[in-house]
Amino acid sequence: MQINISCISNDIPYPVISLQILTFEVEGQEGSTIIDKVTRTVTVPLKETINLKEVVVKQCKVTEGVEAPLDSATVIDLSSPKKYTISLYQDYEWTIQASQTIERKLTIKNQFGKPKINSKTHEITAEVAKMASQKNVYISDIKLGPAEISTQTFLDPSGNEVEIPLNTALDFSFPKTVIVRYHDIEEKWTISISRSDKSVATGEADAWVNVAWLHGNGEEGANNGFEYKPADSSEWKVVAAENVNDDDGELTARLSGLKSNTTYVYRAYSGSDYGEEVSFTTSEPVTLPGGSFDEWHQVDKVWNPWAINGTPIWDTGNKGATTMGDSNTQPTDDTWNGKGKAARLESKFIGLGSIGKFAAGNLFIGEYIRTEGTNGVLDFGKPFTARPTKLKGHYKYSTAPISYVSSGYEHLKEKPDTCAIYIALTDWKEPLEIRTKPSDLSVFNKNDPGVIAYAEFYSGETVTEYKSFELTLDYRDTSRVPTYLVLVCSASKFGDFFVGGPGALLYVDDFSLEYDY
Numbered sequence: 001m002q003i004n005i006s007c008i009s010n011d012i013p014y015p016v017i018s019l020q021i022l023t024f025e026v027e028g029q030e031g032s033t034i035i036d037k038v039t040r041t042v043t044v045p046l047k048e049t050i051n052l053k054e055v056v057v058k059q060c061k062v063t064e065g066v067e068a069p070l071d072s073a074t075v076i077d078l079s080s081p082k083k084y085t086i087s088l089y090q091d092y093e094w095t096i097q098a099s100q101t102i103e104r105k106l107t108i109k110n111q112f113g114k115p116k117i118n119s120k121t122h123e124i125t126a127e128v129a130k131m132a133s134q135k136n137v138y139i140s141d142i143k144l145g146p147a148e149i150s151t152q153t154f155l156d157p158s159g160n161e162v163e164i165p166l167n168t169a170l171d172f173s174f175p176k177t178v179i180v181r182y183h184d185i186e187e188k189w190t191i192s193i194s195r196s197d198k199s200v201a202t203g204e205a206d207a208w209v210n211v212a213w214l215h216g217n218g219e220e221g222a223n224n225g226f227e228y229k230p231a232d233s234s235e236w237k238v239v240a241a242e243n244v245n246d247d248d249g250e251l252t253a254r255l256s257g258l259k260s261n262t263t264y265v266y267r268a269y270s271g272s273d274y275g276e277e278v279s280f281t282t283s284e285p286v287t288l289p290g291g292s293f294d295e296w297h298q299v300d301k302v303w304n305p306w307a308i309n310g311t312p313i314w315d316t317g318n319k320g321a322t323t324m325g326d327s328n329t330q331p332t333d334d335t336w337n338g339k340g341k342a343a344r345l346e347s348k349f350i351g352l353g354s355i356g357k358f359a360a361g362n363l364f365i366g367e368y369i370r371t372e373g374t375n376g377v378l379d380f381g382k383p384f385t386a387r388p389t390k391l392k393g394h395y396k397y398s399t400a401p402i403s404y405v406s407s408g409y410e411h412l413k414e415k416p417d418t419c420a421i422y423i424a425l426t427d428w429k430e431p432l433e434i435r436t437k438p439s440d441l442s443v444f445n446k447n448d449p450g451v452i453a454y455a456e457f458y459s460g461e462t463v464t465e466y467k468s469f470e471l472t473l474d475y476r477d478t479s480r481v482p483t484y485l486v487l488v489c490s491a492s493k494f495g496d497f498f499v500g501g502p503g504a505l506l507y508v509d510d511f512s513l514e515y516d517y
Helices: none
Strands: 019-026 034-036 039-048 053-061 083-089 092-100 106-108 117-120 123-128 139-144 152-156 162-163 176-182 185-195 201-204 212-218 224-230 246-247 249-255 261-272 278-281 297-299 302-304 327-332 342-344 349-354 355-359 362-372 375-380 388-400 418-428 432-435 451-459 463-472 484-490 505-514
Touching: 019 034, 019 039, 019 092, 053 505, 106 123, 162 327, 212 224, 212 261, 224 246, 224 249, 246 342, 302 327, 342 362, 342 484, 388 418, 388 451
Parallel strands: 039 092, 123 185
Antiparallel strands: 019 053, 034 039, 083 092, 106 139, 117 123, 152 162, 152 176, 176 185, 201 212, 201 261, 212 249, 224 261, 246 249, 261 278, 297 302, 327 342, 342 505, 349 355, 362 375, 362 484, 375 432, 388 463, 388 505, 418 451, 418 484
8 A cells, every 4th residue: 555645835925024123323423323225235324534445433323123234333334235135035136335425626726617637537626717827826725535534645756746826836737646644444546637729608507486496606706696587588687695605606695585486697707707598487385284273174083283084294192192191283273363274293201100101292203103012113204395484383382391201301390391393305316214212213304315405493481372483494505406395293292202291282383485585
């Protein structure tokens, strides 16, 4: 008799758990780490003096229950991207890379515009004004490596290294070679200087709604500036001198008071010479969605700051607060002008007896994603591409003594709580995930490299009647176009860290965006 023996197979699939790097920090970091969960890439910005080959890890946190690929104090080489695998049932490969910007500059007398510095080919090309000579070039400043740790020398025709003489006539009829050394790196740079055939040039404009930023080049030391006019006008107007910045012939100007959706023409001038005419068109203003705070609806105990069947723009932490209490952000008829609704944000202890947690009253543009235990996971930001210049609104506030503190904030106990309102425009690829769990904390950082513009308001004083406020956005780059708008209000400044005073109460009403200075 033949007996057939077959193997018993285990067809029960392993659970699919997406393993993520949640937090990554290193010594010498400058700004926030960017974690892209889609491409599984971690980009850490480093100060220019840090040796990429010897980067020291401070912290690496991954999905709970999984071992991190890198321990603290580990030294890693980030001179090129590194691959690391995180495993639990499945393998997930992550890439960790560094971004490091070394400020490099060359300043010469009679400079025409900014030098073009190519950090990949180690080449610098610069121009002097057409009235200057290539044989008598004066270098007033040169920096091609990291600050304080670099050496830089000229290579003479005999191949010897000599000190770079500043403010001394140098012959640049032919390119010169500079040797730059830092860490264990040696770079050979080539500097070429030519004479421009122009005394003035008009650049491209960064056109907003009622403001435009103008660019151009003129001769160093000359009477430099800009003129402009509507495209359908024949009358040129001079941009006020106080609005023009002349940086060794590199010209920029802020031109305000423009009409939206209008085409203008401008030109740079240097002395009696004019550059070519360049046109630009301003854009339309975009109102702040839901800024009146008039529309709300309630689902069970949760108050939501949008109309039933409306499009959610704002959200609150109410979904987390109502797991053990009531909504601590609610609509109110107590408005600044007696019309519509306002938002009432109250900080309080949510729970029963000793079971619970301090929760700050909050309101933000974004979405409350989920509650993990007694902690929240949120997305900050909604898509937005306009470039406002100000945030205006109305508020009143009642402070309260801080009685709940966490590690590192003990010094704030019994001090008056502080309300917070801040706005940011970013060019993120996706909303910022906020996590309040202390062991897995992720909060907004105004120094994040993705932040284009930012403004903030903090106050620990009690204001019993509504006051208006106005925040002017500080733009770090006028050419970058936003992709997301972040706007956050909180009755307790450090609510993300469960720090604050029960009873702190913030009212906000009628927020709006402005588009001129």
